Amino acid sequence: MAYSEKVLDHYENPRNVGSFAKDEAGLGTGMVGAPACGDVMRLQIKVNKDGVIEDAKFKTYGCGSAIASSSLVTEWVKGKTVNQALQIKNTQIAEELALPPVKIHCSILAEDAIKAAVADYKSKHGEMVDTAACKGSI
Amino acid sequence: MQPVSFNLQQNYFQLFNIAQVYQIDTAQLERQYRALQSLIHPDKHTHLPDAEQRVAMQHSTLVNEAYQTLLQPMLRARYLLSLHGVDTQEETNTIMPLDFLTAQMEWREGVAEARRTRDAALLDELEMRLHRETRELESQLAVKIDTEKDYAAAAGLARKLRFMERLAEEIHAAYDAMDA
Numbered sequence: 232m233a234y235s236e237k238v239l240d241h242y243e244n245p246r247n248v249g250s251f252a253k254d255e256a257g258l259g260t261g262m263v264g265a266p267a268c269g270d271v272m273r274l275q276i277k278v279n280k281d282g283v284i285e286d287a288k289f290k291t292y293g294c295g296s297a298i299a300s301s302s303l304v305t306e307w308v309k310g311k312t313v314n315q316a317l318q319i320k321n322t323q324i325a326e327e328l329a330l331p332p333v334k335i336h337c338s339i340l341a342e343d344a345i346k347a348a349v350a351d352y353k354s355k356h357g358e359m360v361d362t363a364a365c366k367g368s369i
Numbered sequence: 370m371q372p373v374s375f376n377l378q379q380n381y382f383q384l385f386n387i388a389q390v391y392q393i394d395t396a397q398l399e400r401q402y403r404a405l406q407s408l409i410h411p412d413k414h415t416h417l418p419d420a421e422q423r424v425a426m427q428h429s430t431l432v433n434e435a436y437q438t439l440l441q442p443m444l445r446a447r448y449l450l451s452l453h454g455v456d457t458q459e460e461t462n463t464i465m466p467l468d469f470l471t472a473q474m475e476w477r478e479g480v481a482e483a484r485r486t487r488d489a490a491l492l493d494e495l496e497m498r499l500h501r502e503t504r505e506l507e508s509q510l511a512v513k514i515d516t517e518k519d520y521a522a523a524a525g526l527a528r529k530l531r532f533m534e535r536l537a538e539e540i541h542a543a544y545d546a547m548d549a
Contacts, residue, residue: 262470266459266528269535271473292477336460343463 234295235329241299246306249288251275259313259352261344265336270297274344276308276316278352284308284316289344296334300324300341313349380452381435391449391514393439402436443534446510446527455520457527469529476536484543492547496540503533
């Protein structure tokens with residue numbers, strides 16, 4: 232299967248790979264995984280005192296589409312408030328990267344990673360949340 | 370030996386006349402499979418008209434599929450849970466326990482590191498740990514399904530086992546890369 236140029240670009244030059252120092256202020260960390268393909272994705276956001284995401288980092292073990300999806304969302308969430316970040320939908324990610332149907336789950340993983348990171352940020356910073364990321368079983 | 374008969378309405382366990390549990394007697398499964406296959410094998414029907422030969426072929430294919438499904442632990446668990454109306458959600462459920470995902474991330478980092486530094490000893494160690502933890506998950510799965518009948522928890526364990534399968538593939542790929 233051929234990857235789109237945008238996927239290849241993010242895959243070969245991933246943006247914002249890595250993690251923040253544990254003691255940095257305003258962090259939220261989301262960890263999600265896709266059992267069917269064994270992909271694991273960690274997305275971290277760094278939120279300033281105005282509730283705006285000023286930086287984001289990711290680490291993903293998975294296929295090119297999963298890496299590209301997480302790389303892309305680190306760019307997209309920057310400058311957004313946490314609640315605006317929650318509006319990012321997997322369909323937008325899939326469209327931007329021209330993902331084929333069999334790779335849609337990679338974009339879902341990236342959307343769920345944002346939700347998990349925001350939920351983690353809010354739980355650590357005193358705001359009650361009820362997002363899809365909180366409803367997982369087990 | 371239990372008598373075998375052929376009925377398309379039966380589920381796979383009924384087809385082979387074995388108990389509908391996760392911890393099956395695989396020797397019994399194999400005996401029943403052979404008995405059934407000898408009954409319906411297409412080679413036995415070459416004297417029959419084409420249409421009936423095709424039916425025999427389809428039955429034989431179904432029996433093979435049923436046998437493979439029950440033989441492999443992961444496929445058996447998924448099938449058994451589906452009979453209880455529980456979907457393992459391997460395609461859709463991305464929310465795994467945090468400690469499990471953190472461990473997965475560390476596993477993957479370890480495999481990548483071993484591959485990069487061509488450290489066969491590290492890879493051996495990772496593979497042994499993977500083997501041990503996979504066995505542990507399988508025995509937990511047996512308890513959840515057969516003893517506790519907690520099918521939702523079993524589905525969570527099945528999802529974990531999928532990650533372990535993927536890790537095993539990663540480790541094998543790393544070995545291959547080292548040999549190359």
